[in-house]
Amino acid sequence: MGKDFKSLVRCIYVGKINDNVKKLKIATEELKDLGNNVMKRVKICEEQQQMKRLDTVQAWLRQADTVIKEAEEYFLMSSSSSSHGLISSSHKMEKKICKKLKEVQEIKSRGMFEVVAEKVGGIGGGGGGGLTVKDDDEQTVGLEAVSGLVWRCLTMENTGIIGVYGVEGVGKTTVLTQVNNRLLQQKANGFDFVLWVFVSKNLNLEKIQDTIREKIGFLDRTWMSKTEEEKAAKIFEILSKRRFALFLDDVWEKVDLVKAGVPPPDTQNRSKVVFTTCSEEVCKEMSAQTKIKVEKLAWERAWDLFKKNAGEETVKSHPDIAKVAQEVAARCDGLPLALVTIGRAMASKKTPQEWRDALYILSNSPPNFSVLKLLDRN
Numbered sequence: 001m002g003k004d005f006k007s008l009v010r011c012i013y014v015g016k017i018n019d020n021v022k023k024l025k026i027a028t029e030e031l032k033d034l035g036n037n038v039m040k041r042v043k044i045c046e047e048q049q050q051m052k053r054l055d056t057v058q059a060w061l062r063q064a065d066t067v068i069k070e071a072e073e074y075f076l077m078s079s080s081s082s083s084h085g086l087i088s089s090s091h092k093m094e095k096k097i098c099k100k101l102k103e104v105q106e107i108k109s110r111g112m113f114e115v116v117a118e119k120v121g122g123i124g125g126g127g128g129g130g131l132t133v134k135d136d137d138e139q140t141v142g143l144e145a146v147s148g149l150v151w152r153c154l155t156m157e158n159t160g161i162i163g164v165y166g167v168e169g170v171g172k173t174t175v176l177t178q179v180n181n182r183l184l185q186q187k188a189n190g191f192d193f194v195l196w197v198f199v200s201k202n203l204n205l206e207k208i209q210d211t212i213r214e215k216i217g218f219l220d221r222t223w224m225s226k227t228e229e230e231k232a233a234k235i236f237e238i239l240s241k242r243r244f245a246l247f248l249d250d251v252w253e254k255v256d257l258v259k260a261g262v263p264p265p266d267t268q269n270r271s272k273v274v275f276t277t278c279s280e281e282v283c284k285e286m287s288a289q290t291k292i293k294v295e296k297l298a299w300e301r302a303w304d305l306f307k308k309n310a311g312e313e314t315v316k317s318h319p320d321i322a323k324v325a326q327e328v329a330a331r332c333d334g335l336p337l338a339l340v341t342i343g344r345a346m347a348s349k350k351t352p353q354e355w356r357d358a359l360y361i362l363s364n365s366p367p368n369f370s371v372l373k374l375l376d377r378n
Contacts, residue, residue, distance in 0.1 A: 020097045021075060026202070027104045028071045033200040034111045035064045037250060043341065044174060045117035053117045063107050067100070074100055112198070112211055143171045143336065146294050147178040154179070154245065154272050159290045160265025162274045163283030166294035169335035172276035173249055175294060179274065180247050190270075192242035199275075201252045208260050209235060212246075228259075235261030240269070248275035254285035296334030303329055305336065309343030320352035324359055331362040 038061065045051040074097055146164070153159045164172050180196055183189045195215045197208055209231045213223060216238055223231070240263045248255060257264060257273065265271040275286060283291045297305065306329035307315055315325045328346065332338035342362070349355055 020094065020101060024071055024074065024097055024101045024104065027101060027108065028068055030200070030202050030204070031064055031104055031108045031111070032068060033202065034108060034198070035061060035068070037198045037200065038111060038113060038116060040173060041113075041116045041177075043337075044177060051117040054113075054115065057113055057116045060107070060111060060113075064111065067104055067107055071100055071104060112214070143175050143178070143294070146171075146175050146292060147182075149292055150175060150179045150274060151182065153290050153292075154183075154274075157267050157270065160267075160272060161286060161288045162272065162290045162292065163280075163286060163288035164274065164276045164292050164294060165278065165280050165283055167296070167335070168278055169337045170294045170296055171336045172294050174336070176247050176249055176274060176276050183245055190243065191245045191272075193239070193244040195244060195246045196249070197247070198249050199251045199255060201250075203253055203255065205256070205260055206231065208248075208255065212239075212260070212262070232259060232261030236263060239263050239271075243269060243271050245272045245274070248273065251275045251277040251282055251286070252279070253282060297336060297339070298334070299330075302332065302334045302339055305339045306332065306343045309340050310346045314347055314350065317350065318352055321355050324352065324355040328355065328359050328362060331359070 038057065042053045042057060042061075046053060077093060077096075150162060150164060153162045164175055166172055180194065183191060183194050193216055195212055197211045199208065206228055209228070210223075212235055213231070216235070218234065218238060220234075223234075226234070239261070246262060255275070262273070263269060263271065265273055275288075277283065277286075280291065280293070296302075303326065306325070310325065315322055325346070328342065329339065332342055342358075346355065346358060349358065
């Protein structure tokens with residue numbers, strides 16, 4: 001009887017651990033997505049306007065990175081604890097995972113930054129969650145026409161929902177940022193609210209509602225206790241009386257605007273919804289009246305952009321470097337963000353071997369921030 005009872009108790013604890021591990025894994029993945037988005041916005045600011053990331057943002061990125069690593073260690077420890085067979089061990093692990101879950105959720109709740117960087121001597125960017133990006137900056141090459149097209153759509157009465165789509169790294173967030181900033185910089189833009197929301201892969205409607213609520217200044221203390229439907233009703237009540245421009249970045253699946261409380265844009269309210277996505281299918285699901293594709297750069301423009309950031313002198317400093325540099329640029333696949341970031345990472349590489357090492361890394365991994373860290377080490 002004693003053994004059976006202990007087995008039952010151990011099963012209960014193991015079951016709780018498994019449930020909380022699943023919750024922790026989901027929360028950790030959401031924090032990773034949020035961290036990647038914040039870092040992407042920081043990179044746009046730092047590399048397109050030589051701005052400095054805010055200390056609060058840098059501190060948050062460090063905290064997020066640390067807690068993600070700790071959570072991943074817990075995943076390994078939990079499996080060991082579950083198979084160990086001791087009730088005391090399982091109970092301790094269950095408490096640790098619960099504590100870590102709260103920590104991940106708390107850090108995630110502080111990651112919705114409106115401004116992520118500042119100019120030397122002042123803050124860069126205005127209210128409404130925008131970044132400041134120069135429209136004529138060399139790193140936005142090829143995107144000016146797209147930004148202009150989106151801007152014109154904001155002035156058209158028969159276009160309420162605009163979808164900007166294209167492969168990852170092609171510059172969709174930069175386009176959205178440029179249009180968002182242009183609106184913020186024009187005080188008489190005709191909109192009562194300019195709202196920026198990062199959506200991400202794991203769609204969370206309540207997170208979208210919470211972000212909108214912060215941007216429109218609704219500070220009711222009872223908000224967190226409201227249901228999703230009650231939050232939607234309150235958002236609708238406020239937005240239905242105002243003209244708004246809602247920017248949704250990184251949409252992976254249909255966002256039900258009505259369910260979130262966002263009044264559908266029409267000719268009467270003259271509001272606008274602009275979103276970015278990798279999928280043209282999502283544009284259809286979102287009922288976008290206008291779909292705008294962001295294309296990769298043609299080789300000539302891609303090569304010029306890469307050389308500008310790597311440095312003409314560096315590229316021409318050795319015949320072997322010039323040859324390998326073209327292969328490195330080709331690996332960037334016409335993606336402006338990759339061409340700029342990898343080009344700048346290679347600016348300090350002065351030997352053919354360093355360039356060959358970089359080409360090897362890029363040949364085995366798609367260009368991303370993890371790859372950039374490897375390039376910096378070499």
